[in-house]
Amino acid sequence: MENIYNAFMFMQEVYKKRRRAFLEAIRDREITRGTILLLANSHCPRNYPDNCYPFRQDSSWLYLIGLNIPDLACTLDIESGESCLYADELGLEDIIWTGELPSPEELAYSVGIEKVSPTSALFDSLGQAPKLREPVFILPPYQDRQITRLSEIFGAAGSSLRELIHRHVDPRVILALVSVREIKAPEELTEIERAVSITKVIHEELLHELKTGWTEKDAADFVLSRASAQGCELSFSTIATCHPSVLHNSPTEHVATVHDTFLLDAGVETPLGYAGDLTTTFPVGPGFSHQSKEIYQVLCESFKTATNALAPGVRFLDVHKKASLTITKGLVSLGLMKGDPVEAVDLGAHALFFPHGLGHQIGLDVHDMEGLGEDYVGYGEELKRSEQFGLRSLRLAKTLKPGMVHSVEPGIYFIPRLVQKWRTERICENFLNYDIIEKWMSVGGMRIEEDWCIIDKGARRLGPAFDKSIEAIENVRANR
């Protein structure tokens, strides 16, 4: 009993501490008064109003408030730090259908919130009832339901997303929240590591189990079924494909043949909401084709270059460039590219093969905090996103700090429509041997992804080791 009580007090303190740190970070950015208005997510109807998708709480709410219940709201007074939970008592009908729940007071107490009001007070509070201190700041809403709720709260029915953001979203508030959420506390690292470990086991299982004749959808169903059996949800829609050159292919009824290369990009989300995200590429048959093996080797070298470069104080943009340079050197040595590799990377020639970014932060969202705005999360005040093809898809660029968690995921692809377009428009033709590239198109595409945490003296791979070398992968596939 004492243990439960201690755990309970611990969580109460955790949420109070996080809210305090958030408000301090806001005040550090010279906002000294006003109110932060936070909304819990709502249920999303799937095919009719009462048949909803499994409820997923908003991640900033989970981080700051924790209560995994829809439709709640909370206000934080920036100056005093006082917090108020907006929640309603259940009626008898609710209790018959959905059972008893803690009272609003009990909910608030459990996460260290001082005050409680009925939800209606919030809809009034900017009119007559207890006034919120102006200005009122919100986080950018991403569900249409939240836009509707905010419009109603602010008494501006039918406000568009743009109007709401213009009036109530302040970049300094977002940057303050990013600054606290991006440094993972020990209890968060434990949970992310758990997500990564479960994800890793599922990837290894598929590597062992997938047979010719499986469809892509079979593989995706396999992942979901293993995740559910572990009590987890998926952190994003599984990419399970025999056509890795389509970057975000939805699983189809396409049947895996002995000539295919299979790519699995999938991760689980733990019941507390933390995500894992890994990518594994392997031959459906017993081994890689000769060309695929050459490309996979280049990919492994790029992955190694990138992970060796991870450390506090290093800009992830530079890690991305190092990984790109390794890919370019490898492709030059195979005759697919030519010229000076450094110059080629500067001009973005390698992006024909590697058109996406090297990674993104991971936490309560698999692309952590992306709902707050990618540039605030990945570039901050320090950097501006490039407009160059390839580099413009880099989600994380800024300087790494201890406690940050992110993916490392170089890829090499042969995308027919992209090669065709570049060749026709003679893009970067001084760096690309198009005639040779055409002979390698059947490689399709490959990606390796693992999740890392920045520590004081470098970086640490999350989850148990998983040997993705050619030898290890072929050993599994040949000896099934």
Add this chain to the structure above:
Amino acid sequence: MENIYNAFMFMQEVYKKRRRAFLEAIRDREITRGTILLLANSHCPRNYPDNCYPFRQDSSWLYLIGLNIPDLACTLDIESGESCLYADELGLEDIIWTGELPSPEELAYSVGIEKVSPTSALFDSLGQAPKLREPVFILPPYQDRQITRLSEIFGAAGSSLRELIHRHVDPRVILALVSVREIKAPEELTEIERAVSITKVIHEELLHELKTGWTEKDAADFVLSRASAQGCELSFSTIATCHPSVLHNSPTEHVATVHDTFLLDAGVETPLGYAGDLTTTFPVGPGFSHQSKEIYQVLCESFKTATNALAPGVRFLDVHKKASLTITKGLVSLGLMKGDPVEAVDLGAHALFFPHGLGHQIGLDVHDMEGLGEDYVGYGEELKRSEQFGLRSLRLAKTLKPGMVHSVEPGIYFIPRLVQKWRTERICENFLNYDIIEKWMSVGGMRIEEDWCIIDKGARRLGPAFDKSIEAIENVRANR
């Protein structure tokens, strides 16, 4: 190849036939001109804009148009029957990320739609571009995103749901759609039967596998994992509970003990979108308690009474009443109720134990067509919903017709807060032996549910037989 071509032409004809039948049913209701505007569903963001729930198409769209692609729209001219698909060509960026897709023209052709326009034409079409014939009718939207889209299409940014429904939803159009969707064609029955059969296997597996020590969430995860392994989704959020007296309990970390009665209400949805929906109640230990056995026996009799009464021309309201009467008689014989059973049912006294309805239609939605409005689907023009507690929760009441598919799901519950309220307010005290009821509260609750199809000469249970008698259930639980 010829087979594929034949299957393809078959589906094209199916959708054309369904749309023709829908428009005829509209014209039968004296709407002779105007336009039906149908919207495909959109992706629903889960925890940030690009991380969406698995896409689920709208069921009326699936029925009439079939294309399982988000964000499309379609118009049907009521007079001429001409149809137009609103869809856009993919750009190179889309192709790189999501792969090639058939062109709008190919999509339209595959489901027998004559015309194609870019989506922008729709947003214009009520302004300058090719005008839709007025009046324009819509189906009631249930996703906030659709409300936003409709507001934009009608050039009334920020219209509320109420305004949209007032202006563009006509009950005659809804009743016309219900009249065609509720009679299941052979190819639909095959698919529903498949959903029910897979669902039944999962229920039987859980009946065999569940052990003391499992949490409710373990059981729900088990169901999801088995559904995924079969390539299916869940047709609704699984109810897996040791506390069946909470009707729609979400699975918790509550651990099943040898004294608990377990209730599973769960169903799968096939890849084509058709739903199964079954409920199984069983003891966690080797057998029911004495009291639970008595109540379960009453429930079985009620279930049998109901299913024996199913036939074309019979009102489901009367089947519900027969099932209620059987429950009442059973509870009178056990001493829980008293007085004349017929009178007790008329006054709704039995609803203390059976506060929900006997069933609902099943098809592309597990509560079929519920998004169109429960009363249109379950009561039509024929009946008005009662306001009496219990009866007011009856979803299906109208006269049964061959081709209709629905659940039969009587339940008996001991809901503490409800008993307490009724006793305090002395509700129906001439029919309820509250002192005795208090001694049966530990039974908690039970429900049996199977899915049936009305045929010319009665009704047919869907899926393979599944013996839910006390002997059969206890035999499984005692011999695991």
